[in-house]
Amino acid sequence: MAEVKSISIKDIWKFLEEVIDPEIPVLNVVEMGIVREVLLNEDKLIVRITPTYSGCPAMNVIEDEIRKKLKEKGIDHLSVVTDYKETWTTDWMTDHAKTKLKDYGIAPPEKSIDNADFLTNLKGSQKIVPCPFCDSMDTNLQSEFGSTACKSQYYCDSCKQPFEHFKCI
């Protein structure tokens, strides 16, 4: 298809940056690390994505939004493929995205530590998450689960503000 060939892969990535995560409307799907690969197979465009959290009901919406956006840009011959070849991690989120999260009032994920010694660390102290509003370290975990699959709830003892933390996985 002629139209597809005149649009470069770089353009596609640009288009995808316009697709916003429905549950965190300050981030797009590229910043989130959801889009893993964009490639052209003969005349068909393939967008490979990987899910964030298994329980995330936004994944289907994200798939539809990607399809809708690219159709809007005149690309009809495409497929959005979900696979598990790579395991999504919050480490794929760009620093810029983390800053945007913080400005939005969600404490961004810290670097993930792959602790092989998970069971012994179960008893260890909770990690400290700074408050996104006042940067105080005087915060505590209220619940590991929040309004969406990706967030946990904290409370800041300094500015007395509850806030959400993007779970680090």
Add this chain to the structure above:
Amino acid sequence: MSTFDTIPQTKKEIFTEILLRLADDRLILGHRLSEWAGHGPELEEDLALANIALDMIGHSSALYEYAAKLDNKPDEDHYAYFRDDIDFKNIALVELPKGDFAFTIARQFLFSSFSYFLYKDLTDTIDDEEFNGMLQKHFKEIKYHLRHSREWVLRLGDGTEESRRRIQHAFDELWMYTGEMFEMDKTFELATENRFYTDVLKWQIDWKEFINTTLEEATLIVPDYDQYMFTGARAGRHTEYLGFLLSQMQFLRRSYPDAEWK
């Protein structure tokens, strides 16, 4: 096709069977957890249980989807909605009614700790790239499920007289359903030979050790591992509770097979 004692023959059949066993455990428990939505003892727990339910149903969905590809079935819904109770391969532990909060927490703790050891081992064992990728993803989530239920076991056990009584009672009731987690039947043996599963008996002692330590820390009495254990659910001989669960879960899809979310 009923599954009473049917042993899968080809590699593909064995692989599909493993995917379905793992998926059925997670779908049924996910459904049971979803029954807490709007009924949790406090808002945070309502959200927590609903979140974990979503994760578990998400895990089953991915596994079913893969099974459907291998098994030439239309999609994951085929397995979730269009099979009868004797075709479900889940263990009985996950189908028992949700009980009170202590019962739910005790069951989550037993199941999540088993899943933790299982997935840790499977992610080192499975050769299939897609399957292994899935397990690695789910493993990350199992870790915070386990942290959640463990903390509640400690809090309830070492809490008030009433909370302690309830969680102790829950463990006592659930105990005879833990045996099925460690049953290595012919299918699991074949699957282990083909690196689709693993010999769970090799870390059963580590699991027991973890359970013992946690229960003791929670001032609870560890029930007897050598007591009578329920068996047969994996082969389709379920408790009477599964049928009721399915009738609720499958009703809409079976009554309106072509219905779609719009």
